[in-house]
Amino acid sequence: MDGTLTDPWEGITKSLQYGLGKVGITIGDEKELISFIGPPLQDSLRDNYNLGEDDIKTVMFYFRERYSVKGIYENILFDGTEEMLKMLMGQGRGIYLATSKPEQYAREILRHFDIEKYFNGVYGATMDESLVEKVDILNSALTKENINSANAIMVGDRIHDISGAEKVGMNSIFLALGYANEQEAEVLGKMATYTASNMQELCNLFLNI
Secondary structure, three states, X not given: OEOOOEXXXXXXXXXXXXXXXXXXXXXXXXXXXXXXOOOOHHHHHHHHHOOOHHHHHHHHHHHHHHHOOOHHHXXXXXXXXHHXXXXXXXXOOOOEEEEEEEHHHHHHHHHHOOOHHHOOEXXXXXXXXXXXOHHHHHHHHHHHHOOOHHHOEEEEOXXXXXXXXXXXXXXXXXXXXXXXXXXXXXXXXXXXXXXXXXXXXXXXXXXXX
């Protein structure tokens, strides 16, 4: 969802700053938070700030406090997103959302932008963090929907999307609209089955695969 359907920059960064401030971390430059867009937030907090589990719980509590009522709507639908979904539906494809974002937030964002109607299923992380990693979310979706992974394609913009697809036996498309840095984008371009730079290129790919 983040970085493939929508640009969530404002809502996530402002809510993160709010949460990090509760454990004494002040962000001088919002660009420090680029790597947080996409992967599970808990993992990014460990990797970027070496926080202990109690501090991570504190950050997540206050992040959700702000995000659930304000940050979730500080979001922008990428140009061409709805047209792409309409095209996929017209092709008779099943469309499923698999996101590291908590499922209840993902569903609310789809409703907010009035695009939930295009999805056959929505799968996300759990609030209790028992399901967080992309590979586990993909496996859950494939199992519950009885989908053969060889017949599915994962569209993603970060390493956990493409590596998750690879681990479950799915083809993948790296959509270079999100927040992968130059080094990560280079890796993803080699790892993914296909690459698209924008929604039009993504639509063109789906017309031919």
